[in-house]
Each structure stands twice: as structure tokens, then as C-alpha cells.
Amino acid sequence: MSRLSPTEATSLGHGSSLPAGQPVEELALEREVATDEVVVLDYGGQYSQLIARRVRELGVFSELLPHHVGVDEVRKRKPKGLILSGGPASVYAEGAPRLDPELLELGIPVLGICYGMQALVLTLGGKVEGAEVGEFGRSQLTVGEHGRLLAGTPDTQACWMSHRDTVYEAPEGFTALASSTESPVAALEDVERGLYGIQFHPEVVHTPYGQHVLTTFLEDIAGASRTWSAANIIDEQVEAIRKQVGDSKVICGLSGGVDSSVAALLVHKAVGDQLTCVFVDHGMMRQDEGEQVIRAFRDQFHVPLVAVDAEERFLERLKGVSEPEAKRKAIGAEFIRVFEEEAAKIGDAKFLVQGTLYSDVIESGGGTGAATIKSHHNVGGLPDDMEFQLVEPLRALFKDEVRAVGAELGLPEKFVWRQPFPGPGLAIRVVGGEATKERLDTLRAADFILQDEIRKAGLYRELWQSFCVLPDIRTVGVQGDERTYGYVVAIRAVTSDDAMTADWARLPYDLLEQIASRMINEIREVNRVVLDITSKPPGTIEWE
Incomplete structure (x- = not known):
């Protein structure tokens, strides 16, 4: 049987409806041990938390704070560095989140990503304007000068973009490092002031040298000790x-x-x-x-x-x-x-x-x-x-x-390594109707078959989640030359890195056939099995 090749769907949609973050008092960890920290300011990016996660993966503690948290709140954490996240707004639009200039005077290195770079440039007098053509998805980065931030990366490299506004001119004192198809200035730095910016998203897997760039910022520029564990x-x-x-x-x-x-x-x-x-x-x-x-x-x-x-x-x-x-x-x-x-x-x-x-x-x-x-x-x-x-x-x-x-x-x-299971349990997988005992028992039996076959195929650890859904509908079927009117079971299987994004799993056809055959033969109430091939976004992992 063929093995599954999991993928991570981390495409960045412009104008996300996901929240920008939590109040500081709700998300801050109680920390007694003195470990270096890098603060990520959230400007509303759909995957801002992924930046913080990547930083922690590299061994540096990181917290995601709302962009409006204030200079004093950042200062009291004594961070080694500050990262400004992406966001859905246009920096020049009325009501768009602004960058407090005092944050640039804390004496710590600052890295702006996407919207964060644009906010940095606009605050310091550079030129940011809406482009005629947006840049979404894979793009080619051409490095003119590697400088400090892009040291050790190739002259041309793939990266992931998600923006309509573009930096056309770097502020005074900055060196433009790279460009892309639709971005005249896709990376810049002012080494003397410790200010850096990149238009692309290093936190997603579609930017092959993204972790390298983050490591350079954390270790070589910010001097953070990688001791978080x-x-x-x-x-x-x-x-x-x-x-x-x-x-x-x-x-x-x-x-x-x-x-x-x-x-x-x-x-x-x-x-x-x-x-x-x-x-x-x-x-x-x-x-x-x-x-x-x-x-x-x-x-x-x-x-x-x-x-x-x-x-x-x-x-x-x-x-x-x-x-x-x-x-x-x-x-x-x-x-x-x-x-x-x-x-x-x-x-x-x-x-x-x-x-x-x-x-x-x-x-x-x-x-x-x-x-x-x-x-x-x-x-x-x-x-x-x-x-x-x-x-x-x-x-x-x-x-x-x-x-x-x-x-x-x-x-x-x-x-x-147990796959995530919702606290409300199977009740929220009985979709569109009441969670009766009969429906729950039917769904439980279907889920057991799915998990049994997934484990036999050696795919359990390769999936973030795999489960069954029982919609409140029945369909006509035929079994033993007789008409049946039974439930539909939907199979949901996804790969993911953190549940904030997910891609539907390409399960082998012979495995799907075996699962469907067992469900229909072993569960009298079921006469049809379907497969959910929706990624997140636009869907969620659970149906309800």
C-alpha cells in the first residue's frame, strides 16, 4: 500500500477574519525562569501566531502580543528582539494599525514581516503604495545585496508572498537587499539602527530559507540564547x-x-x-x-x-x-x-x-x-x-x-500522539440534527472502523486528525436486491502542523475502498460513504 505524503497548507489569505490576538493578561505565560524572549506584535495577520511558533521551534521563547499593547508593556519584558507581524490592512488606509515610533527606540533589533515591514517603512519616511498587481503565493526573490539579514542564502530563491501594497523606496539610512516580481523592495535593513524588513513570509514552509532568515535574526542579530525547551x-x-x-x-x-x-x-x-x-x-x-x-x-x-x-x-x-x-x-x-x-x-x-x-x-x-x-x-x-x-x-x-x-x-x-478529539465529543460530529443515542452509536461504530484501518495502514501518525461525520440526511441504496434508506458517513482526514491551517489528506484509494466497504457491511444503518476534500481555510477541520 502506498504511503501518504502529508503537506502543510499555509497559504496566506489577504483580509483574514481570524482574530488578531488575545489581551496580554490572557496570553502571557507566568515565567519565573530567566530565558531570552522575542516579542511578536500582532497586526492582525491570519497566521501571526505561526511566527511565534517558529521562533519557539528555534529554541527562543516568544509571545504574541496585540499591536496596541504599548511601549511600556514591551519594555518590561526586556526582549532581545521585536518582530512585527503581517496583517490584512493597507498601511495608508484610514484606521489601519500604526507602528508606535517609540518601539524603534528601545535599543533592540526589530524585524518587520509583510505589513510589519510596510508599517516600519511608512513610519520612517519610505514609500509604500498599492501595486497594480497583487503578489500572492509563490514568488521568486532576487537578492542584490545579502547584507546581514540574508547572509548565507542564495542570490535567487523561492518565497511566499501575500500582499497588494508594495514598498517602492526604502527610508533614509536603509539598504535595499532584494526584490521580487511585484516588489521593488522585498527586503531591507539599517544595520546601525538594528532595523530589518522582509516582504515575504519566512514562517511558512513555502519559503525554503525562511527558518534560516529567522535564525539569523534571532541568533546573529538579536543575540538570543536558544535555550527554550x-x-x-x-x-x-x-x-x-x-x-x-x-x-x-x-x-x-x-x-x-x-x-x-x-x-x-x-x-x-x-x-x-x-x-x-x-x-x-x-x-x-x-x-x-x-x-x-x-x-x-x-x-x-x-x-x-x-x-x-x-x-x-x-x-x-x-x-x-x-x-x-x-x-x-x-x-x-x-x-x-x-x-x-x-x-x-x-x-x-x-x-x-x-x-x-x-x-x-x-x-x-x-x-x-x-x-x-x-x-x-x-x-x-x-x-x-x-x-x-x-x-x-x-x-x-x-x-x-x-x-x-x-x-x-x-x-x-x-x-x-493521540489525534485531537473535541471535548463535546461525537455530538458535534452529528451534523445538522440532534445527537441521539442511535446516531451516536452509528457514528461511534463508523469511527472505530476508520481508526482501525488507518492504524493498519500505518498512517495514524502521519495524519493530524481523521474522523467520521454523520450528517442528518439519509440516502437511497440497494443491498441484497432490496431498497435501503440509510445514513451517509463522511470521512474527514487532514494533515496539519498546528491546526490553524490544514490540508485534506490524500488517502490511498484502496484504503478508502476498504473503509467504505467495512462501514456499509458492518453497520446496518449506513449505506453511503463520502470523502471531505476541503482544506482549512476555507473550511474548519471539524464540521461544527
Whole structure:
């Protein structure tokens, strides 16, 4: 059987509707260990967080802050460097985000990317104008002078562009380093002042020398020590958890996924038996998953755990609910009610641990002016009257960092590399209708077959996510010379690097045939199987 060649879809759309970032107090990590930091200011770029992620991959701690955060907030972090992100606006348009000139006087190197470069140029008196032709996608960069920023890269190289405005003249004191088809000035620098700019996007995989350019800025120009690691995260978060919780009791909403599992182990490392994990079986888990989670945490990790069978109450709560946001909020609220009941039983625990990730926060629209793509049950789905104080040690981390932390904590590989599974469970994969027990059982059986065949084919680790969706429709079929009227199962399989973008997976045809054949033959209620070939964007990974 042929192997899958995963790809990463990181094309940058102009005018993204994704939020520009979170308030500083929500995203800032509690940091006690002195590690070098580079601040990324977010000017609304669709993938601004990817810049911060790439910087961390290179071993330098990075935080993404909103562009309007203010000079004092940046200064107090004592960063080694500052990166200005891309963004959807035109720098000369009314109401466009502006660059505070004081940020250029902090005495630290500054790198502007795309909109960030244009804002830098405009602020310092250069010429930025709208081009007759936009430049989106792959482009050819021609390097006239390598200077300091582009040292060690070829004279001609591929890069990824996403802009309509263009820099036509560099400000006084700058050297123009490179051009592209539609960009007379595609890279520039003022070494004396420590100011640098590139029109292309080094953070995406379509720019082959992007990581090289970022490394040059971080190491050679900013002089940042590349010491950021999973071990650093553990040490800092253990200290932060102890400081937040004190001697209070804590409960953790444990689902068994990598996020909640890592969060639970981090908190247990910090406060020991002050923590009680609460595993809620809401009847929407994958086949046999609940038993696996309970056995692992009780027998292997020896973490205090309470298992709650809550299937009936969740199904009752979801009766008549078909709208996806209403489903998520109903499930999120019911989780909190269960946690409150269990907290009272163990002695009035005041803190609730959640495995919330940065991508959850982004998609739930937590920042000022942020668009809600979908409410995650553990972010936008939380009830307003919740009395718990949240402990979210992973809130500012990316998925790959969480997995690295999990491995460092000794989490078994099958947990570390478990594909993401939504907290609301299979309920949000019953699309367009009520999540009844019959539909959930049908979907659970289909998902088991999909996962079984994906693992047999050796593709599980190559996929970011693979799952089934059960739309609220039936189609006519024929089996054994008789008419059938059964459910449609949609297969969704994607490759991704961080869940912020995803490409549909090119599964082998013979594998798809085997999956479809098993579903139709083994599940009486199913008579048709289809494949979702939508990437993100424009779609999301989950359907609801």
C-alpha cells in the first residue's frame, strides 16, 4: 500500500477574519525562569501566531502580543528582539494599525514581516503604495545585496508572498537587499539602527530559507540564547501553578486527550494529591476510550480520579438541540455542573484545571474585536455563572509544545500522539440534527472502523486528525436486491502542523475502498460513504 505524503497548507489569505490576538493578561505565560524572549506584535495577520511558533521551534521563547499593547508593556519584558507581524490592512488606509515610533527606540533589533515591514517603512519616511498587481503565493526573490539579514542564502530563491501594497523606496539610512516580481523592495535593513524588513513570509514552509532568515535574526542579530525547551515549560508552569493554587484543592476535567492529560500531569507534579481528576463519560466518547483513560491514570500514573457516568443527563440536555453553537454551549455548561457537584463531594475545590490550548482561544474569539470561528466548550462554551477559578497551564502553548511536554513528563506515546478529539465529543460530529443515542452509536461504530484501518495502514501518525461525520440526511441504496434508506458517513482526514491551517489528506484509494466497504457491511444503518476534500481555510477541520 502506498504511503501518504502529508503537506502543510499555509497559504496566506489577504483580509483574514481570524482574530488578531488575545489581551496580554490572557496570553502571557507566568515565567519565573530567566530565558531570552522575542516579542511578536500582532497586526492582525491570519497566521501571526505561526511566527511565534517558529521562533519557539528555534529554541527562543516568544509571545504574541496585540499591536496596541504599548511601549511600556514591551519594555518590561526586556526582549532581545521585536518582530512585527503581517496583517490584512493597507498601511495608508484610514484606521489601519500604526507602528508606535517609540518601539524603534528601545535599543533592540526589530524585524518587520509583510505589513510589519510596510508599517516600519511608512513610519520612517519610505514609500509604500498599492501595486497594480497583487503578489500572492509563490514568488521568486532576487537578492542584490545579502547584507546581514540574508547572509548565507542564495542570490535567487523561492518565497511566499501575500500582499497588494508594495514598498517602492526604502527610508533614509536603509539598504535595499532584494526584490521580487511585484516588489521593488522585498527586503531591507539599517544595520546601525538594528532595523530589518522582509516582504515575504519566512514562517511558512513555502519559503525554503525562511527558518534560516529567522535564525539569523534571532541568533546573529538579536543575540538570543536558544535555550527554550519542554523542560523550561515544565519548570515554569509548576512554579506558576503552585503560586496560583496555594494549598487549595483542585479538580481537573480529564478527557484522556493529550491536552487534558498533560495539564493533569503538570498540576499533579505541582500540587500532588491536592488534585483530583474528574473523568466524565458523557456518552459521546470513542469506542472503549473511557476504560483506557481510567485505567491509565489510576493504575499507571496513580493520580486520584473520579469517573462519572453522565450519559443520560447529557443526552437529555441535548434533546431538540441541533444548532452547533447551542450544542457546544449546552455541553460546556453541563460539564461545569458535573464538576461543581464532584468538587463539593471532595471538599469544595475552588480551582478547575483545563487543557485549553492557544488554538482553542483563537477560534473561540477571546480578544478584542476577535471573530468567533467556533466556541470551544472549554472557552466560549463556559457558563457565565461558573464559580471555579481556571488553571490553564497550556493556554499559551501550541500543540507540538504540549506533546513535547507530555513526553518529558513520561506520558506514554499512545497518549502523546493521540489525534485531537473535541471535548463535546461525537455530538458535534452529528451534523445538522440532534445527537441521539442511535446516531451516536452509528457514528461511534463508523469511527472505530476508520481508526482501525488507518492504524493498519500505518498512517495514524502521519495524519493530524481523521474522523467520521454523520450528517442528518439519509440516502437511497440497494443491498441484497432490496431498497435501503440509510445514513451517509463522511470521512474527514487532514494533515496539519498546528491546526490553524490544514490540508485534506490524500488517502490511498484502496484504503478508502476498504473503509467504505467495512462501514456499509458492518453497520446496518449506513449505506453511503463520502470523502471531505476541503482544506482549512476555507473550511474548519471539524464540521461544527
